[in-house]
Amino acid sequence: MRVGHLTGPPTPSLLWAESVEVGAVPAPGHAGGAAGVPSVPFAGALSDSAADRGPMLPPPGSPLAAHQVFRDGGQSVTLSDGRTLWLFSDTVLDGANALAVRNSAALSDAASPTLVVDPMPGGQLQPLVGTVADDPAIPNPPSPSATDPDCPATAEGLPFNSHASWPSGAAVRAEGDGTDSVLIFYLDVCLYLSGADFAFVSLAFGVATLHYDPTSYPSLADPQALPALQATITRNALFPAPDLFGMAPLVAGGNVHLYRCTGDLSGASCRVARAPLAAATDPSGYSFWNGTDWTGATPASAAALTFGIGGVPFGGMELVHDQRIGGPAAPFAMVYVLVPDQKISVRTAPAPEGPWSDAHVAAYGPCGTTFGTGCYAPAPHAALTSDRELGLTVVDQIHRTMRFATIPMVRQDRLTVLPQPQRVLDTRDGTGRGGGTSPLPGGATISVPVAGGTFGGQPIPADATGAIVNLTVVSQGGGTHLVVGPTGGPAPTGSVANTPAGKTRANGMLVPLGAAGSFDLTNGPGSAHVIVDLLGWVGPAGAGLLHAAGAPARILDTRDGTGLAGPGPFGPGVSIERVAAGQTLGGVSIPPSATGLVVNVTAVQPGAATHLSLYPGGTVPTGSTVNVEAGLTRANMAVVALGDGGTYGVRNNSGAVDVVIDLLGWIEPAAGAGAGPGGSGQTLTLQSPSRAVDTRDGTGLAAGGHPGPPQPIGPGQTIVLAGAPVAGAAAPTAGLLVVLTGERPTAGTHLTAAPADVALPPTSNVNLPAGETVANLVLVRPAADGTYAVRNNSGTLNLIVDVVGWMGPPP
Secondary structure, X not given: OEEEEEEOXXXXXXXXXXXXXXXXXXXXXXXXXXXXXXXXXXXXXXXXXXXXXXXXXXXXXXXXXXXXXXXXXXXXXXOXXXXXXXXXXXXXXXXXXXXXXXXXXXEEOOOOOOEOEOOOOOOOOHHXXXXXXOOOOOOOOOOOXXXXXXXXXXXXXXXXXXXXXXXXXXXEEEOOOOOEEEEEEEEEEEEEEEOOEEEEEEEEEEXXXXXXXXXXXXXXXXXXXXXXXXXXXXXXXXXXXXXXXXXXXXXXXXXXXXXXXXXXXXXXXXXXXXXXXHHOOOHHHOEEOOOOOOOEXXXXXXXXXXXXXXXXXXXXXXXXEOHHHHOOOOOEEEEEEEOOOOEEEEEEEOOOXXXXXXXXXXXXXXXXXXXXXXXXXXXXXXXXXXXXXXXXXXXEOOOOEEEEEEEEEOOOEEEEEEEEEEXXXXXXXXXXXXXXXXXXXXXXXXXXXXXXXXXXXXXXXXXXXXEEEEEEEEEOOOOEEEEEEEOOOOOOOOOEEXXXXXXXXXXXXXXXXXXXXXXXXXXXXXXXXXXXXXXXXXXXXXXXXXXXXXXXXXXXXXXXXXXXXXXXXXXXXOEEEEEOOXXXXXXXXXXXXXXXXXXXXXXXXXXXXXXXXXXXXXXOOOOOOEEEOOOOEEEEEEEEEXXXXXXXXXXXXXXXXXXXXXXXXXEEEOOEOOOEOOOOOEEEEEEEEEEXXXXXXXXXXXXXXXXXXXXXXXXXXXXXXXXXXXXXOOOOOOOEXXXXXXXXXXXXXXXXXXXXXXXXXXXXXXXXXXXXXXXXXXXXXXXXXXXXXXXXXXXXXXXXXXXXXXXXOOO
């Protein structure tokens, strides 16, 4: 027998607390998730648009259409005919002639899952209600009697009110004859009420069976003409108290999983049981996860699950299995509220038993901050979920309605480098533009389709989520720049390829793809020709994992002969090829299985305008990696596949130039010889460029990433920056992709980025002439605490940092 107590309006589906069992709680100060826990963070806060915050309503023209629906709880399940069955407790239809019921079921058509229809008057799932009589005039119906043989007379000093059964979720079992058996899992409780004080005693966790015949519901247009949804219930108590494995049924792999979380605000632990769906009503059909496998035979054999940081749920937890939200690496999501914060938390996992990721927390706009006045009972729903957007409902007590919200999710994918760069856009000759050869006007936007296309015989999967590109801007008028982001996505906040009037600049970029499998390029104020070379792609079917080196490691320098037979600049048309796979370069060991390198390539003071081309060994160089005028120094980040014998090459086009190459990381197979299970590298997540630091207005310069006073960076100055890629996500320690922009330095300088806990190396990531603005993509591995350092060499400049991606553990 378990007792829970709440002060405030009765909210029975929110919480049921049990005896305290502290376990699986990370130590204070722990900076990352549990070992092997995949972290699939928010791509942003919960959506707070008017559409997402809309209430649940009956369909237009329905006899109930004048009512706004205020419902407690709210789980859903998709039926075989595509309709959604909704389950609620303590239902109230606001408006004239308010109707209150203890439990209720509703149906929605597949095309309109948020428009619900109550089959009346039998939509109350009466067998789930026990002996409680519904009174349409009273929102909280009184008990029909002062006693109940199963319930104590009082609990926590409050008098007995009623005996209820609260739905906690459902599972569908198709019967083969076109009908469904819907297993409705419920918590059997005794309720105690006096004024605003509310308590309950948990008796058992059981299951009801509802028989659904879609031919009985040819239309939902007239709810009162529909037959009642009827359930039969056997109170055989799958799990009597105290072994209440009764939270959030989760169906996956032909099994139903039931969770039990115990604890309080100071800590908690969760355990899980499972049974084949066909045996879900039989207590003897369940086994328990014992920490290694499912051989546990009794509730006592269940082990505490592994959770990352962020607080373990102890009440009101719901789960969903849907690969659209986390990809193959993390298709399971857990949603809950930790009172009294009223913040919605989400964790993801590769399997129902975990391990579960760090908690990603976000406030939801309409919710207050005090329990009893905000939102509660968040529940995920397959019918409301789309690709990488988890759909959920929350009960909004402030506005007395159930609302819908979405949590944008991102999934971490693998990376494939193409054997040769492929030109996908060239405004000079009409490539990728339908033959048009005019420059891109100032302010114009052009979309570049990638996913599902074939370029130079290289097919790109339709589910690709990102593109690795080299962007070249040839200014035709005034100075300009490019803004790059996913088509249809949030507006990017940073610029790349900043190009003075009449000049040519190149920038490497990893850009997420939008819903159409494309990304957008928006030109700045001056007209310009734009060239895009596709170097590779990112997606669930990608072949490689990314490994970030610690500090940048110099692997070639013609000025002192590093990586060469001796010093000396490259002459016009000179190419060299070097072995990388299986070698130690700049003190960094590259595994024999490596398939590509991530490098920063710098052209130093050529005698004539030229460009450098990085290419796989044994192939013919195509395109340009770095474009530089005579006497200047330019750098660009590039990703290059390793060719014959694990080699890469670099070629100079014109004049004589010194060449410097710094190793930032490498790519290895997701599984292959020498790589170990899944490789030792990391998966990659891309996002639309998001401003993290701007010294011009102080963005990101104060504690917690908040704005501080404007602080230009002086000569020789180093600043330490936090590496959290998105709000609510833990700072990555595997790697961070950022665009570093230096704005108009007072003297020629360079910027160097490295982990904050190592000595800064004698390398450069961005090279800037005095008075010019230059950006470059940088891959940096943060320190253990998630911080990294950026150093300015000379003069004074403003620094802008835009986060475009980060690295996580392999699936």
